[in-house]
Amino acid sequence: MRATDTLFADILTDSTTRRITADLFVGLDRVAEGIECSSIDLVWDGSQQVLCSGKVELVYQDDWGRSIAPEKLTDWLAPFGAWLDLKYEITMGDFSRSVRLGRLVVQKPRDVRRQRMVLAGRVFYPGEKITVDVADAFSITMRERFVTPGQPPTAATAWGELARLTGWPILRNVPDVDVPQTVTYQENRLDAVFDLGDVLGGSPYLRADNTLTIRPFTPGAVVATLHDGPEGQIVSHTVSEWDADQVYNQVVVRITDGDMVTAIADARITEGRLRYGLASQGAWGRIPYYVSSEYLKSVDQARAYAQSRLAIVSQQKTTIASIEMLPDPRLEVGDVVRLEASVDGSVTVGRIQKIALSTTGPMKVEAKLL
Known part of the structure; x- marks a missing residue:
C-alpha cells in the first residue's frame, strides 16, 4: 500500500475533490511540471511482467504559447526517453493531500487536439490536449536483449543480479540468496529478471518511485x-x-543439444488434492508443464529446476x-x-x-x- 499520512484517509470520501497532475521528464531532466491530466485510464495487472500500462490525456497551456505535441524526435513528448511522473491529489475544504501513482514511460502519442493562432507572423498555441500511451519502466527492460545467452557470474546473489541487469535502485524486502546454477539467461532481459524473482520467492516490480522490489508469493498482513x-x-x-486452467501437477524438463533431447527430469505433486496419478485411482490426473533448456548440463540440475518450477505452476487458481x-x-x-x-x-x-x-x-x- 502506498504510504500516506492519516489525514489522507480522513478526507478520502465520495465528496472529495480529486485532481491528477503530471511532471514531464526527458531523461533525467524535468521540463514541465504540474500538467493537468483531464483523464487517465491505467491498469496494474499482477499477472503481467509490465505491471502498469494505460493512457493519459494531458491538458497543456504555456505562457509563451509553445506546444509540447511531438513532431520530431527531439520534442519533449516524443516517445524516446520521455516520462510522466503522475500525482493523485485529493482536497476537502482547506485540506489537501497527494500520493504518487508512478513514473511511467511515454510509449506512443495517440491524439493531439490544439488551438493555433498566428500573431505578428509567429505561431502560438494557447492550449492543447494530448493523449499518450504509458507503461512502467519494465516496458523498456522487456525490449532489452542479451547479446549472447549465458549464466550469472560465479557467487552472484539474486538482489545483486537484479541491480546489475536493470540498473534500477533496489529495495531489499526479502532476504538475499545465492543464484543457483540452474538459472540461465536466454535472450529477453526481463525474463531473466523474473527468473531471479522466482529465486527470491516473489515477482519483481517497480514501485511508484521506480525502485525495484519483490512482491512475495506468500501474502502478507x-x-x-x-x-x-x-x-x-x-x-x-x-x-x-x-478455475483449474493453467494449474499443473508435474513439471518435465528436457535438456537439449540443438534439436536433440539428451536427458529428461521431472517433479510431481505426490500428495493432496493435486496429486499426480490416474484419476481412476483417486488422483487429480497427469497434467504436465514442459520446459526445455540447452543450458542445464545434468539430470540433477534439471530435477532441481523442475522442483522449483513445480512450486509455481501448481498454485491453485x-x-x-x-x-x-x-x-x-x-x-x-x-x-x-x-x-x-x-x-x-x-x-x-x-x-x-x-x-x-x-x-x-x-x-x-x-x-x-x-
Missing part, C-alpha cells in the same frame, strides 16, 4: 478494510467460480472477488484487504491482483480470496 453499504467504499462486489469501489490510489497489487459485508457482517480476506483506475466511474479491483 491485511493493510486495509473495505466495507459495502451506504457508508462504505465498495459499490458492487461479485465472486467468480473456481482460487476464487476471485471483482470489486467496484470509490477510487483509493493508495491500494496496490499485492495488498491484502479485508472485505466486510454490512448485511450479515461476514468477513472475507483477499489479495489484490489487478486494479483499474480511471477518472470516470469507480475503481475496479480483482482480489484472490485467501
Whole structure:
C-alpha cells in the first residue's frame, strides 16, 4: 500500500475533490511540471511482467504559447526517453493531500487536439490536449536483449543480479540468496529478471518511485478494510467460480543439444488434492508443464529446476472477488484487504491482483480470496 499520512484517509470520501497532475521528464531532466491530466485510464495487472500500462490525456497551456505535441524526435513528448511522473491529489475544504501513482514511460502519442493562432507572423498555441500511451519502466527492460545467452557470474546473489541487469535502485524486502546454477539467461532481459524473482520467492516490480522490489508469493498482513453499504467504499462486489486452467501437477524438463533431447527430469505433486496419478485411482490426473533448456548440463540440475518450477505452476487458481469501489490510489497489487459485508457482517480476506483506475466511474479491483 502506498504510504500516506492519516489525514489522507480522513478526507478520502465520495465528496472529495480529486485532481491528477503530471511532471514531464526527458531523461533525467524535468521540463514541465504540474500538467493537468483531464483523464487517465491505467491498469496494474499482477499477472503481467509490465505491471502498469494505460493512457493519459494531458491538458497543456504555456505562457509563451509553445506546444509540447511531438513532431520530431527531439520534442519533449516524443516517445524516446520521455516520462510522466503522475500525482493523485485529493482536497476537502482547506485540506489537501497527494500520493504518487508512478513514473511511467511515454510509449506512443495517440491524439493531439490544439488551438493555433498566428500573431505578428509567429505561431502560438494557447492550449492543447494530448493523449499518450504509458507503461512502467519494465516496458523498456522487456525490449532489452542479451547479446549472447549465458549464466550469472560465479557467487552472484539474486538482489545483486537484479541491480546489475536493470540498473534500477533496489529495495531489499526479502532476504538475499545465492543464484543457483540452474538459472540461465536466454535472450529477453526481463525474463531473466523474473527468473531471479522466482529465486527470491516473489515477482519483481517497480514501485511508484521506480525502485525495484519483490512482491512475495506468500501474502502478507491485511493493510486495509473495505466495507459495502451506504457508508462504505465498495459499490458492487461479485465472486467468480473456481478455475483449474493453467494449474499443473508435474513439471518435465528436457535438456537439449540443438534439436536433440539428451536427458529428461521431472517433479510431481505426490500428495493432496493435486496429486499426480490416474484419476481412476483417486488422483487429480497427469497434467504436465514442459520446459526445455540447452543450458542445464545434468539430470540433477534439471530435477532441481523442475522442483522449483513445480512450486509455481501448481498454485491453485482460487476464487476471485471483482470489486467496484470509490477510487483509493493508495491500494496496490499485492495488498491484502479485508472485505466486510454490512448485511450479515461476514468477513472475507483477499489479495489484490489487478486494479483499474480511471477518472470516470469507480475503481475496479480483482482480489484472490485467501
